[in-house]
Amino acid sequence: MTSDCVVIGAGYAGLSAAEMLINEGWSVRVVEARERVGGRTHSLVNGLGERVDIGGQFVSDEMPYVLNMIDRFGGCLIEPEITSGAAVGLPFPDDGSHFSEASRLYYHQLPTTAQLSAEVGGLSLAGWLARTIADEGVRSAARSMAECANCIDAEILPLKELLRMRDAGPDGFTEMQYFVDGSLHRIAELLAEKLGCVDFGRPVRSVTRQGDRFRVEAGDDVYEARTVLVATSPLQAREMAFEPALPVDLMRALQAFHPTDTFKFLIRYDRAFWRERGLSGLCQWSEPSGMWFGDSSFSAEKPMLVGFAGGPGAAALRLLSARDRRAKILEDLAKALGAEAAAPLDYVERDWAADPLGTGGYNAFAAGPHAEGAVERIRRGENGLAFACTELATRFPGFVEGAIRTGRDMAAHLMETSAGRRRSA
Numbered sequence: 001m002t003s004d005c006v007v008i009g010a011g012y013a014g015l016s017a018a019e020m021l022i023n024e025g026w027s028v029r030v031v032e033a034r035e036r037v038g039g040r041t042h043s044l045v046n047g048l049g050e051r052v053d054i055g056g057q058f059v060s061d062e063m064p065y066v067l068n069m070i071d072r073f074g075g076c077l078i079e080p081e082i083t084s085g086a087a088v089g090l091p092f093p094d095d096g097s098h099f100s101e102a103s104r105l106y107y108h109q110l111p112t113t114a115q116l117s118a119e120v121g122g123l124s125l126a127g128w129l130a131r132t133i134a135d136e137g138v139r140s141a142a143r144s145m146a147e148c149a150n151c152i153d154a155e156i157l158p159l160k161e162l163l164r165m166r167d168a169g170p171d172g173f174t175e176m177q178y179f180v181d182g183s184l185h186r187i188a189e190l191l192a193e194k195l196g197c198v199d200f201g202r203p204v205r206s207v208t209r210q211g212d213r214f215r216v217e218a219g220d221d222v223y224e225a226r227t228v229l230v231a232t233s234p235l236q237a238r239e240m241a242f243e244p245a246l247p248v249d250l251m252r253a254l255q256a257f258h259p260t261d262t263f264k265f266l267i268r269y270d271r272a273f274w275r276e277r278g279l280s281g282l283c284q285w286s287e288p289s290g291m292w293f294g295d296s297s298f299s300a301e302k303p304m305l306v307g308f309a310g311g312p313g314a315a316a317l318r319l320l321s322a323r324d325r326r327a328k329i330l331e332d333l334a335k336a337l338g339a340e341a342a343a344p345l346d347y348v349e350r351d352w353a354a355d356p357l358g359t360g361g362y363n364a365f366a367a368g369p370h371a372e373g374a375v376e377r378i379r380r381g382e383n384g385l386a387f388a389c390t391e392l393a394t395r396f397p398g399f400v401e402g403a404i405r406t407g408r409d410m411a412a413h414l415m416e417t418s419a420g421r422r423r424s425a
Contacts, residue, residue, distance in 0.1 A: 039055075160371075231410075
């Protein structure tokens with residue numbers, strides 16, 4: 001099979017790149033190791049017959065590319081039925097005020113990347129919190145918020161990388177403004193159906209450069225193309241066999257990325273009982289660190305809580321059996337919102353780290369001696385070979401919006417450099 005470009009990975013980055021190339025007249029094949037598209041978006045039908053996103057879910061008005069795609073494929077945005085009730089902080093009596101102050105510090109007091117001194121710039125997030133926040137309760141709350149939002153232990157997460165992600169991301173929690181009726185994952189399926197060029201069950205075994213062409217062995221098939229776009233996370237890209245080997249600086253940049261760790265929960269009830277108590281449904285825990293729940297109801301008639309446990313909190317939950325984990329989650333929610341939380345209509349959980357083709361969460365993070373400049377080096381690619389994933393986005397890294405943007409960016413990069421090579425030839 002011969003084409004202008006082989007795209008490896010049928011997540012939003014790969015599909016967006018393929019669409020852009022096809023619209024410019026390129027022939028494209030997309031090879032996907034899984035039997036589905038969507039990458040870090042995924043969905044299932046819950047016990048009530050409702051299709052729900054167990055992967056990436058939320059979008060906002062700040063995200064024009066994903067909103068445009070949702071609109072093009074007839075998606076309907078749902079604004080969660082969130083009330084202005086009180087938030088709950090647990091397990092300690094003062095945790096409500098601790099989280100309120102931690103939120104102010106986390107979203108308004110963190111320095112920008114440009115403000116970092118050399119000394120502070122080398123700290124982990126945990127190190128920065130220890131130096132900056134004297135109150136132990138506020139410090140624990142801030143750490144919990146950060147570990148939930150970033151799905152990684154605050155001891156590992158470099159402050160500099162967190163600031164890069166934050167400065168390029170949405171304003172506060174606005175990314176949770178909308179979700180898509182029928183699932184965000186369904187939009188990726190519709191895009192793939194339109195393109196008609198995705199081959200499933202094709203894990204890539206090797207990518208070989210042969211003169212001015214590439215040979216890609218995927219599953220039992222061989223693909224040949226002028227260019228290759230690797231639209232997977234750095235965690236998967238670095239496991240592929242490249243011949244000749246990738247340049248040392250490029251491989252080091254790929255190796256700089258670390259997996260994250262998260263559980264996602266979607267819990268449906270017969271009524272929004274928390275609102276009856278004057279609560280918003282938002283609850284956060286300082287222990288276990290990294291756990292958060294909020295209201296993401298389809299409507300007043302279909303109330304639902306969405307929850308995340310990230311970093312060490314996710315690792316601790318994984319030690320429990322599925323039955324015991326469900327019991328613990330519902331017990332914790334009952335303490336936060338009332339006894340009715342222990343008797344849901346439906347309960348769905350997803351362990352993101354159990355996906356061997358995933359990243360453990362919705363993003364991987366660069367850390368260690370080769371983290372500096374890793375994103376920029378990977379984005380440069382190598383002579384007809386390009387890389388695209390949400391981690392490499394200059395805006396909204398870690399979000400579907402970022403995946404779409406980097407897919408389009410790298411498709412444009414391939415077209416530009418390909419044209420240059422043809423002119424020089």
